[in-house]
Amino acid sequence: MTAQMTPAEVRQAVSEADLLLRYQQNLLSTTAAHQVTVCEKSRRxxxxxxxxxxxxxxxxxxxxAGGMDVFYLAYEKEMTREFIDTCAQWAKLFDRxxxxxxEYVFDGAGDKAVMAFxxxxxxxxxxxxxxxxxxxxxGRQGYVIIDEAAFHDRLEExxxxxxxxxxxxxxxxVISTHNGVDNPYNQLIDDIKAGRKPYALVRCTLDDALQDxxxxxxxxVQGRAWSQEAEDAWRASLVARYGEAAGEELFCVPSASAGSWIPPELIAAATHKDAGDPSLFSGGSVYIGNDIxxxxxxxxxxxxxxxxxxxxLREEQLLHNATFATQDEVLDDMVERYRPLRIAMDQTGMGEKPVEDAKRRYGDLRVEGVLMSGDRPLNVATAAxxxxxxxxxxxxxxxxxxxxxxLIKRIIGPTGAPRLLTGIDKQSHADRAWAVFLAIAAAAGGAVPPAGVTIASAPLVTIGERRAGPLLAYRRTRMFGG
Incomplete structure (x- = not known):
């Protein structure tokens, strides 16, 4: 490929070189032929x-030759970095x-300045x-790409x-996976299908991509031999991993819900570089959430x-396959250092004994066992x-x-009432999310002790003697930003 080739010639060369699969090539040919293209897609x-x-x-x-500036809009910084790095790879491949x-400061022309690549x-x-x-x-001119549009705040604007x-x-x-039937992105697709919007529409499900x-x-890429049996097993495992969310995440079927319980734009807005650093603890009121x-x-x-x-968020302790004794010691250490006003612990199933033990060590005023059944998960998630x-x-x-x-999503149950669905991503079951949700709920509903009692200054009932044994073999402390 040379710098003298036209965009059409380069696209043809890309197709012949098999650098893109057929469904990817279809997207490029559609955007080349239309001013506005909307693409609904499977994830990843x-x-x-x-x-x-x-x-x-x-x-x-x-x-x-059709050249213009390109503006890529995403709802979080990691997506922009990934995209710009991929563009750099293509520029080298095309020899452009x-x-x-x-990284520079983009002047929003009236909006607050933002960092951009x-x-x-x-x-x-x-x-x-x-x-x-x-x-x-x-006030600008060019090609605008709105990625994961269904997760943008103020998409209409x-x-x-x-x-x-x-x-x-x-x-x-405009390209995205779905995020509920009531989302403006899905409404845009409905308008195109009904002929109310004269835009090109591209749709690619997981099965479409597999076929191509x-x-x-x-x-x-991974250096493995392909077989139809292996492909079928891979597809089945992917569908099982997404569970009830597979229709929306993989097959372009919007759920009868608003998607993620906490919208991605709110999650991004809550992110701060100073959060997660225990050294910044200032002696204020502390609440601990514990997913067991x-x-x-x-x-x-x-x-x-x-x-x-x-x-x-000051500190997160994460253990995998650790004994209950080790779990107790890690929690003891956090309680001793932070002297929390309230500890909200998941009491469901195997949580019964850890909650009883914690109440004996720290006192009933500090510890609340939360049975995560019925309406309780929704109440905890609502506080968060x-x-x-x-x-x-x-x-x-x-x-x-x-x-x-x-991973924590809102869906509509058979009776029309909302309920929560927790997806599974690799080895995660949103354990870290539920721990911080429990801590927030403790701060919202369990922050005030009875009259005449000052929990923060009260002695712990008993921590007991420190248990012997190397904690570091089991323990991973999250010191984000540190």
């Missing part, structure tokens, strides 16, 4: 790779002269990847600003500190959601932690 089927190629082809071309990736091309155009949606798009670019020859790509060679490509497990899932204890009106909505919680800048929070 490689569309970032495809739209990054599209962005590079556009920004690296001269103006008379481009600058190194740089940028690649400049010899054509004079650039790719800018943003983790928020400045109204400054209205972002679309309105992006579509304003069309009168000057711009383009718009997704699993074959995975095997090629023994073998299959993680045991998690999370401490949050109230500073003014805001709750800061209010804290996120009111911007009263700060969590660490940890993508894995945020992903666990997003």
């Amino acid at each position: 089927i490689g569309f970032t790779w495809a739209i990054a190629a599209d962005a590079v082809l556009t920004a690296a071309s001269r103006k008379n 002269a481009a600058s190194e990736v740089e 940028r690649i400049r091309f010899a054509s004079g155009f650039e790719i800018v990847a943003l983790s928020s949606n400045p109204r400054g798009l209205r 972002v679309l309105k600003a992006a579509l304003a670019l069309l009168m000057w020859g711009g383009k718009v790509l 060679g997704l699993y074959r490509r995975i095997c090629l 497990a023994r073998r299959r899932h993680g045991w998690v204890a999370t401490a949050i500190e109230r500073v003014g009106d805001v709750m800061w 959601r209010r804290a996120f909505e009111d911007r009263l919680i700060r969590i660490p800048d940890d993508p894995a932690f945020r992903a666990e929070i997003r």
